Amino acid sequence: MGQVLDRIEVVAEEIRGQAVESETACRLTDTAARLLRDSGAIRLLQPKLYGGIEAHPREFAETVMGIAALDGASGWVAGVVGVHPWELAFADPRVQQEIWSENYDTWIASPYAPMGIATPVDGGYVLTGRWSFSSGTDHCQWAFLGAMVGDGEGGVAMPPSSLHVILPRVDYQIVGDSWDVIGLRGTGSKDLIVDGAFIPSHRTLDAWKVMDGRAQKEAGRSEPLYNMPYSCMFPLGITSAVIGIAEGALACHIAAQKDRVAITGQKIKEDPYVLSAIGESAAEINASRVSLIETAERFYDKLDAGKEITFEERAIGRRTQIAAAWRAVRALDEIFTRAGGGALRYSTPMQRFWRDAHAGLAHAVHVPGPTNHASALTQLGVEPQGMMRAMI
Known part of the structure; x- marks a missing residue:
C-alpha cells in the first residue's frame, strides 16, 4: 500500500462521513478537501522540487480508487485535480514558481476542453469563454483551461490550434449555481467564466504538443513519470x-x-x-x-x-x-x-x-x-x- 493510501485508511471514516454534506452542498465540504490535502493525495504526481511525491502512476491510480470507494466525489476530485500537477511539471518554470513557491498544496482546476478563444497579443493572449465541469474548483486557486487560438476577429485562426492556458483565480469567475446534477454532486464541477483576461505566454502550453509528448521533451523532463x-x-x-x-x-x-x-x-x-x-x-x-x-x-x-x-x-x-x-x-x-x-x-x-x-x-x-x-x-x-x- 502506498504512503498516501496509508494515510487515507486512517481517516477513512471521516471521508465517508462527509459524503452526504458534500452532495447536499454540490461541492466538497471544507473538511473533505482538508482531508485530501493533508493526506498528500493531490501531490502524488507533483515534482519533488515543490513538495511532491513523484509517485508511480500505479500508486496514483490505487489511491484514487481507495478514496472513491469511500466517497465518489472525493475520489473524483483526487483523480481530476490530482493529475494537474503532473502537467504543470513540464510547464514553464516561471508558472510553477508562481503557483507553488509559497504553498505546495495550492490546487489547480480545469477543464481542458477548448471552450474559449485565446487571441494573440503582445506578450501573450487575451482569453474569453465559458467552461463547464470544473471539478473541485471551489478549493482551487488556479486553473488549466483549454482554448482555441483566435484570429483577432472573434473566430478561430486557421489552421486551428489549441492551448492549455494557466490562470489564477482572480482572472476567472466561478458560476455558483451551475452544478445541480444527478450524480457526482459533491465534486462541485461548476462553470468558469473568463472575460478578457490577459494570459502571458509563459502560462500556456501547446495542447497538441502535450498530447503527443513533445511538450515534456522540450521542457527537458527525462523522468518516466512525466513522459x-x-x-x-x-x-x-x-x-x-x-x-x-x-x-x-x-x-x-x-x-x-x-x-x-x-x-x-x-x-x-x-x-x-x-x-x-x-x-x-x-x-x-x-x-x-x-x-x-x-x-x-x-x-x-x-x-x-x-x-x-x-x-x-x-x-x-x-x-x-x-x-x-x-x-x-x-x-x-x-x-x-x-x-x-x-x-x-x-x-x-x-x-x-x-x-x-x-x-x-x-x-x-x-x-x-x-x-x-x-x-x-x-x-x-x-x-x-x-x-x-x-x-x-
Whole structure:
C-alpha cells in the first residue's frame, strides 16, 4: 500500500462521513478537501522540487480508487485535480514558481476542453469563454483551461490550434449555481467564466504538443513519470475514480446482504442467484482494476527502459481504459438490481455510488466509439486521421 493510501485508511471514516454534506452542498465540504490535502493525495504526481511525491502512476491510480470507494466525489476530485500537477511539471518554470513557491498544496482546476478563444497579443493572449465541469474548483486557486487560438476577429485562426492556458483565480469567475446534477454532486464541477483576461505566454502550453509528448521533451523532463502519455495519465485519474466507486458499491452491497432476508423468508446467503451475481460482479470490477493499472505499468516500464510509446499502443491503452470503466459500471448495475428496495433509500450510500458511477461514465474520456474505431484502424495498418486521433 502506498504512503498516501496509508494515510487515507486512517481517516477513512471521516471521508465517508462527509459524503452526504458534500452532495447536499454540490461541492466538497471544507473538511473533505482538508482531508485530501493533508493526506498528500493531490501531490502524488507533483515534482519533488515543490513538495511532491513523484509517485508511480500505479500508486496514483490505487489511491484514487481507495478514496472513491469511500466517497465518489472525493475520489473524483483526487483523480481530476490530482493529475494537474503532473502537467504543470513540464510547464514553464516561471508558472510553477508562481503557483507553488509559497504553498505546495495550492490546487489547480480545469477543464481542458477548448471552450474559449485565446487571441494573440503582445506578450501573450487575451482569453474569453465559458467552461463547464470544473471539478473541485471551489478549493482551487488556479486553473488549466483549454482554448482555441483566435484570429483577432472573434473566430478561430486557421489552421486551428489549441492551448492549455494557466490562470489564477482572480482572472476567472466561478458560476455558483451551475452544478445541480444527478450524480457526482459533491465534486462541485461548476462553470468558469473568463472575460478578457490577459494570459502571458509563459502560462500556456501547446495542447497538441502535450498530447503527443513533445511538450515534456522540450521542457527537458527525462523522468518516466512525466513522459507518460497524456492520453494515459488524464483518463487514469477519472477511470480510477469510477472503478473505485464500483468497489465502494460492492463493499456496501456485500455488507447489506449479510443479514438480509428476502420477502419469501429466504436468507440471501442461501440465494444462489444473488450469490452468483456478487461473485461475477466482484470478478468484473477486479478485472477492470487490473486492466487499467496494467496499461499504466507497462507504459511506465517501457519509458524507464528508454523506449517510446507508439500511437498504436496509446490507442489500445485508451481502448482498455474505456472498457474498464464500462465493465465496472455494468457489474455495479448487476448487483444494484439485486440489492433490494432498501438500496433506493437516500439514507443508504448504495444509491449514491450507483448515481456517481453513471455520472462518471458520462465523461468524454469514456466515449468508446472513436477510440475503438481508431485502435482497430491502427491495428489493421491504417493511420487514423483528424478527430479519430483526438484524445489518443
